[in-house]
Amino acid sequence: MAEEGTGGKSDETNPSESQTEQKNEENQTTAPKDMKAVVLTGFGGLKSVKIVKKPQPSVGEGEVLIRVKACGLNFLDVMVRQGVIDSPPKTPFILGFECAGEVEGVGEGVSDFKVGDRVAALTEYKAWAELTSVPAKYVYPLPPGMEFQDAAAMLMNYVVAYIILFDVGNLRSGQSVLVHSAGGGVGHAVSQLCKTVPEVTLIGTASKHKHDSIKESFTHLLDHSVDYVHEIKKISSEGVDIVLDCLYGDDANKGYSLIKPLGHYILYGSANIVTGETKSFFSVAKSWWQVDKVNPMKLFDENRSMSGFQLRHLLYQQGAHEYVRGVVNKVFKMWEDGQIKPVVDSTWAFEDVPEAMQKLHDRKNVGKITLDPSKEPKPKPKLQTKGSKEKDKEKEKDGKAAGETSVGENTNAEKENKQGDSSAPASAE
Amino acid sequence: MAEEGTGGKSDETNPSESQTEQKNEENQTTAPKDMKAVVLTGFGGLKSVKIVKKPQPSVGEGEVLIRVKACGLNFLDVMVRQGVIDSPPKTPFILGFECAGEVEGVGEGVSDFKVGDRVAALTEYKAWAELTSVPAKYVYPLPPGMEFQDAAAMLMNYVVAYIILFDVGNLRSGQSVLVHSAGGGVGHAVSQLCKTVPEVTLIGTASKHKHDSIKESFTHLLDHSVDYVHEIKKISSEGVDIVLDCLYGDDANKGYSLIKPLGHYILYGSANIVTGETKSFFSVAKSWWQVDKVNPMKLFDENRSMSGFQLRHLLYQQGAHEYVRGVVNKVFKMWEDGQIKPVVDSTWAFEDVPEAMQKLHDRKNVGKITLDPSKEPKPKPKLQTKGSKEKDKEKEKDGKAAGETSVGENTNAEKENKQGDSSAPASAE
Numbered sequence: 009m010a011e012e013g014t015g016g017k018s019d020e021t022n023p024s025e026s027q028t029e030q031k032n033e034e035n036q037t038t039a040p041k042d043m044k045a046v047v048l049t050g051f052g053g054l055k056s057v058k059i060v061k062k063p064q065p066s067v068g069e070g071e072v073l074i075r076v077k078a079c080g081l082n083f084l085d086v087m088v089r090q091g092v093i094d095s096p097p098k099t100p101f102i103l104g105f106e107c108a109g110e111v112e113g114v115g116e117g118v119s120d121f122k123v124g125d126r127v128a129a130l131t132e133y134k135a136w137a138e139l140t141s142v143p144a145k146y147v148y149p150l151p152p153g154m155e156f157q158d159a160a161a162m163l164m165n166y167v168v169a170y171i172i173l174f175d176v177g178n179l180r181s182g183q184s185v186l187v188h189s190a191g192g193g194v195g196h197a198v199s200q201l202c203k204t205v206p207e208v209t210l211i212g213t214a215s216k217h218k219h220d221s222i223k224e225s226f227t228h229l230l231d232h233s234v235d236y237v238h239e240i241k242k243i244s245s246e247g248v249d250i251v252l253d254c255l256y257g258d259d260a261n262k263g264y265s266l267i268k269p270l271g272h273y274i275l276y277g278s279a280n281i282v283t284g285e286t287k288s289f290f291s292v293a294k295s296w297w298q299v300d301k302v303n304p305m306k307l308f309d310e311n312r313s314m315s316g317f318q319l320r321h322l323l324y325q326q327g328a329h330e331y332v333r334g335v336v337n338k339v340f341k342m343w344e345d346g347q348i349k350p351v352v353d354s355t356w357a358f359e360d361v362p363e364a365m366q367k368l369h370d371r372k373n374v375g376k377i378t379l380d381p382s383k384e385p386k387p388k389p390k391l392q393t394k395g396s397k398e399k400d401k402e403k404e405k406d407g408k409a410a411g412e413t414s415v416g417e418n419t420n421a422e423k424e425n426k427q428g429d430s431s432a433p434a435s436a437e
Numbered sequence: 438m439a440e441e442g443t444g445g446k447s448d449e450t451n452p453s454e455s456q457t458e459q460k461n462e463e464n465q466t467t468a469p470k471d472m473k474a475v476v477l478t479g480f481g482g483l484k485s486v487k488i489v490k491k492p493q494p495s496v497g498e499g500e501v502l503i504r505v506k507a508c509g510l511n512f513l514d515v516m517v518r519q520g521v522i523d524s525p526p527k528t529p530f531i532l533g534f535e536c537a538g539e540v541e542g543v544g545e546g547v548s549d550f551k552v553g554d555r556v557a558a559l560t561e562y563k564a565w566a567e568l569t570s571v572p573a574k575y576v577y578p579l580p581p582g583m584e585f586q587d588a589a590a591m592l593m594n595y596v597v598a599y600i601i602l603f604d605v606g607n608l609r610s611g612q613s614v615l616v617h618s619a620g621g622g623v624g625h626a627v628s629q630l631c632k633t634v635p636e637v638t639l640i641g642t643a644s645k646h647k648h649d650s651i652k653e654s655f656t657h658l659l660d661h662s663v664d665y666v667h668e669i670k671k672i673s674s675e676g677v678d679i680v681l682d683c684l685y686g687d688d689a690n691k692g693y694s695l696i697k698p699l700g701h702y703i704l705y706g707s708a709n710i711v712t713g714e715t716k717s718f719f720s721v722a723k724s725w726w727q728v729d730k731v732n733p734m735k736l737f738d739e740n741r742s743m744s745g746f747q748l749r750h751l752l753y754q755q756g757a758h759e760y761v762r763g764v765v766n767k768v769f770k771m772w773e774d775g776q777i778k779p780v781v782d783s784t785w786a787f788e789d790v791p792e793a794m795q796k797l798h799d800r801k802n803v804g805k806i807t808l809d810p811s812k813e814p815k816p817k818p819k820l821q822t823k824g825s826k827e828k829d830k831e832k833e834k835d836g837k838a839a840g841e842t843s844v845g846e847n848t849n850a851e852k853e854n855k856q857g858d859s860s861a862p863a864s865a866e
Contacts, residue, residue: 171699175607175609175699176607176699176742178604178607180604256733256734260733264733269751269755269757270600270604270605270746270751270757270760273733275733275734275737278734296732296734299732299734301730301731301732302730302731302732302733303725303728303730303731304682304685304689304693304704304728304731304743305685305704305707305725305728306745307704307743307744307745308704308705308707308745308746308747309523309745309747309750310745310750311745311746311747311750311751311755312744312745313605313742313743313744313745314731314733314736314742314743314744315701315736315741315742315743316733316736316737316738316739316740316741316742317699317737317740318737318738318740321698321740322698322699322740326698326740328699331699
């Protein structure tokens with residue numbers, strides 16, 4: 009309850025929702041119950057991610073109150089944590105863009121949902137909590153038999169993959185596609201959706217250590233750290249039809265250079281601007297100036313297409329919720345028909361979100377990382393002895409385990425939460 | 438025959454064809470017969486377009502010799518005449534990019550065509566002649582019952598319209614399209630192809646005087662010279678899904694500004710760089726610097742696509758002839774199914790090409806302008822008296838009739854041809 013005063017209003021980004029909650033608080037004579045939520049206390053590193061007790065949200069007009077059973081973790085959440093997205097909300101706020109669960113209440117004017125319905129939602133933040141109140145336009149009924157974890161694993165990744173491949177990319181029989189981060193959530197979605205079109209050649213790039221796990225799903229699998237442009241030119245001298253780029257920066261120019269006549273370069277993310285644990289102004293600036301601007305006349309001369317796709321802007325700024333609903337319906341139908349099946353890398357407790365985020369940051373996941381609010385957190389290591397620290401140093405040689413260790417020290421959230429917002433964010437900002 | 442020595446080689450742009458012809462000339466003991474062709478003697482104005490007697494072409498390996506019955510005139514031909522395209526061939530050369538006719542000979546290695554076949558072709562120049570020898574990869578069999586004039590009217594315009602609407606633009610049910618030059622050949626093709634997709638809203642811009650002729654084919658018809666961006670925003674505040682831009686320059690920025698989220702700006706021409714009768718360096722430069730260059734991150738932020746399409750590069754530089762053949766087949770199938778039907782504005786004799794070109798330049802055509810090699814030229818006006826000149830001045834007030842008058846003075850080609858290449862081109866170059 010200590011959190012109520014500090015977090016009650018400032019974690020709301022939608023003014024109307026904020027007002028609703030305020031009104032609700034005034035009207036209620038008994039204090040609202042608490043719930044557990046994953047809150048970003050300030051932009052920056054893993055320490056800024058806290059488990060916080062928050063008052064349960066009320067359900068406003070046009071909203072659906074969801075008892076959250078599963079959430080999806082996306083690279084976007086890492087970028088939000090670092091503050092490297094446009095117009096981020098003010099901290100503190102509840103993180104998370106997608107969840108699945110059961111309807112626990114419906115607001116005035118909502119006729120499509122009733123209490124007990126099994127649903128998934130694409131929320132504008134606030135998904136990572138035991139309860140979340142979401143405008144009904146962002147809520148989708150689950151097909152019979154779809155597990156909550158599967159819904160949370162599919163929703164954003166498959167919607168993005170569907171749109172960039174089919175609606176933006178216009179993928180047709182016999183074409184070739186390049187996708188980066190082939191082992192990630194979108195990578196898996198792309199590989200399964202490509203299989204629904206005859207004779208598609210799918211080239212993926214991924215860290216070498218993932219190749220064994222995913223090689224069956226790709227025609228060609230390349231190590232992103234080698235000269236993949238050269239490798240692809242060896243496979244097809246004239247390049248590929250569609251490049252799906254979630255990296256930006258230097259990979260944007262490479263991707264553009266790889267499309268054949270009538271080919272299509274599609275930017276749907278900018279993961280390259282994330283380098284260390286916190287925001288790097290240098291990485292952001294470098295990514296920007298590395299990328300060539302294009303005059304339409306160049307596209308005319310070269311017979312090429314260039315697109316950008318960003319679900320967050322489309323849904324919450326551009327109001328295309330009816331269009332997205334149509335895509336969700338198609339994706340769920342494909343799942344019902346057995347054409348697609350989400351691959352879950354691992355499922356985590358809210359308390360272990362920092363560790364899960366670091367795993368995603370280090371590209372160690374194969375498939376989607378999901379959260380389960382009911383899951384018990386991992387047992388935390390005791391205070392480190394000198395011996396265990398030496399062990400960690402050995403791990404570091406093997407890769408980026410250092411981040412995971414610091415997470416271990418940081419996720420004993422229940423205790424730390426008592427400090428509330430006073431814990432300083434590790435952000436560079 | 439006077440032309441043979443001067444024109445025999447220099448009007449050939451393909452070295453291998455040139456060699457073939459040379460060899461042919463050496464081997465033949467009797468001189469080859471003559472044919473009539475529309476030749477560009479130098480880049481510039483209408484006076485550079487001449488009817489010239491040329492030796493009949495031989496048919497090389499992999500080629501098809503076509504007895505031309507009909508040709509298409511495109512805005513591209515006006516741009517070629519002015520020299521405002523990249524890598525133009527050396528003058529003099531035979532103009533024209535499309536024709537239809539009967540196969541009169543097939544070269545070694547050609548198995549898909551035989552003498553007597555009715556065909557159409559997308560040629561790299563050289564279409565406007567009584568005979569033309571074309572690589573078989575650019576030749577397409579006509580469906581039974583298709584008139585040569587209809588084939589020439591359809592081929593390039595419908596192939597371009599099909600590709601930009603469906604393959605590049607991915608037009609889907611319920612979407613909206615903006616097309617400029619709505620009364621031209623591509624405009625008609627676009628309007629008919631849009632009708633094959635349910636519930637498409639089609640907005641066209643055209644000169645006011647054409648509106649009555651074409652209004653049935655468009656949902657909304659606007660005058661290009663008014664503030665069409667404002668008018669379209671009144672029709673749909675968020676803009677349109679697909680902008681088909683054949684103009685470039687200022688219209689490129691306007692077009693981009695008009696596309697809604699997930700919308701697509703497609704550049705397929707740059708008619709705005711043509712202003713007067715001859716090339717204007719100012720117009721070319723202005724068109725270029727008027728247009729904003731785009732960073733893919735902007736497309737990402739705005740959820741937009743930008744494409745360029747140029748059939749000439751695709752076919753002759755990028756080798757996509759198999760792809761184009763597939764599109765021709767689909768277009769011809771749609772014609773057989775009665776879904777599309779070319780609209781011919783007017784058909785002209787070779788001798789009257791300058792006048793036809795000027796009509797196109799002045800946007801006075803409604804539908805396609807075609808040529809017929811067997812057609813008698815229009816009777817030419819006698820030497821103008823003072824009275825008739827005054828009449829012309831009156832005409833000028835009404836529009837751009839001046840060009841047509843100079844054409845009248847210039848197309849008595851048979852006589853002028855005796856001067857051969859010595860007639861100075863009116864070009865600014």
